[in-house]
Amino acid sequence: GENVEQHPSTLSVQEGxxxxxxxTYSDSASNYFPWYKQELGKRPQLxxxxxxxVGEKKDQRIAVTLNKTAKHFSLHIxxxxxxxxxxxxxxxxxxxxxxxxxxxxxxxx
Amino acid sequence: xxxVTQSSRYLVKRTGEKVFLECVQDMDHENxxxxxxxxGLGLRxxxxxxxxxxxEKGDIPxxxxxxxxxxxxxxxxxxxxxxxxxxxxxxxxxxxDLPLHFGNGTRLTVT
Numbered sequence: 001g002e003n004v005e006q007h008p009s010t011l012s013v014q015e016g017x018x019x020x021x022x023x024t025y026s027d028s029a030s031n032y033f034p035w036y037k038q039e040l041g042k043r044p045q046l047x048x049x050x051x052x053x054v055g056e057k058k059d060q061r062i063a064v065t066l067n068k069t070a071k072h073f074s075l076h077i078x079x080x081x082x083x084x085x086x087x088x089x090x091x092x093x094x095x096x097x098x099x100x101x102x103x104x105x106x107x108x109x
Numbered sequence: 110x111x112x113v114t115q116s117s118r119y120l121v122k123r124t125g126e127k128v129f130l131e132c133v134q135d136m137d138h139e140n141x142x143x144x145x146x147x148x149g150l151g152l153r154x155x156x157x158x159x160x161x162x163x164x165e166k167g168d169i170p171x172x173x174x175x176x177x178x179x180x181x182x183x184x185x186x187x188x189x190x191x192x193x194x195x196x197x198x199x200x201x202x203x204x205x206d207l208p209l210h211f212g213n214g215t216r217l218t219v220t
Contacts, residue, residue, distance in 0.1 A: 009149070034208055043113075043199070043211040044152070089151060096167075097209070101151040 002027040004092050006100025013080050014108055021103045023090035024072040030092040033066060033073045038102075039086045047088075048075070080107045112136070113212040115200050121218045128187040130215050132200030141183035142209065143167075143175065146197040155198075158183055190219045 005024045013019050023033075031052040036044035050057045050064045050073065057064050061080075066073040073092075077084055085107045090100040116131035134141065142157040144167075154167030156175040164175050172194060176184045183202075187194055197216050201209040 006151070036211075043213050044209075045211070046208040049208060096154070099152040101149055 002030075002092075002094065002096075002098055004090060004098045004100045006090050006103060008103060009101065010104045010106070012106045012108065015080060015082060017080055019077045019080050019084070019105055019107075021075045021088055021090065021105070022072060023074070023092070023100050024070075025092040025098075026071070027092065027094045027098075028068075028071060029094040030071075032093045033064070034091050034093075035064060035075050036089040036091065036099075037086045038089065044089060077105075080105075082107050082109055113200055113202050113210050115198075115212040115215050117215050118213065119216050119218075121220065122187075122190050123220055124191060126187075126190050126219075128190050128217065128219075130185040130187075130198055130200075130217070132183045132185070132202075132212055133181050134183075134200075134202040134210070135181065136202070136204065136210075137180065138202035138204045138210075139180065140203045140205075141177065142201040142203075143173075143183065143185045144199045144201065145169070146199055146214070152199065155185065190217075192219050195219045 034049040037047045038044040061078045063076040087102045087104050089102050113134045122128050143155045144152045153169050158164045158177040174186045197214050199214045200212040203209050
């Protein structure tokens with residue numbers, strides 16, 4: 001069946017460094033790729049999304065890239081700050097939404 | 110701002126009990142979803158609903174049922190709770206296409 005693989009499962013960076021989380025999807029019909037951020041004890045919240053007709057999207061320090069040929073997409077966070085520490089989930093949708101297994105990002109001051 | 114409210118933040122139940130998890134959204138969304146969240150497994154879809162009195166199985170429906178009698182309310186039912194249903198349960202809603210708006214979650218412990 002369809003699945004989404006997400007790597008790494010944990011990521012530790014120094015404040016100010018960049019962080020990259022990668023996801024690979026299996027269903028070539030997937031056409032929408034949201035990213036969710038879940039802070040400790042809180043709900044997942046959408047932080048950025050990209051559709052299959054776009055290769056890259058940026059929103060301030062956050063960017064997402066999509067490679068449809070390779071069926072992978074990535075979240076890039078630049079100039080990381082301690083408040084970026086959270087679990088990040090990628091997801092892909094064709095006929096249903098499938099989540100990755102999550103990446104716990106820790107940003108050390 | 111969309112508000113998705115789950116009735117309980119924490120629940121402790123005994124094995125074999127019938128458990129109701131309630132979710133209410135205030136934005137007239139037609140789509141509602143129940144997920145469970147477990148470490149290393151991400152978010153897995155249990156059931157979803159695209160309309161009142163309509164339900165569809167997700168990826169892991171075994172041991173669960175749902176009820177959607179009103180558009181704003183989607184209930185998850187554990188007919189006979191078991192210890193392997195100890196988890197964080199997240200409700201979500203959406204209007205038409207994505208994105209999903211999540212509730213704060215209910216952490217259920219079955220002893």
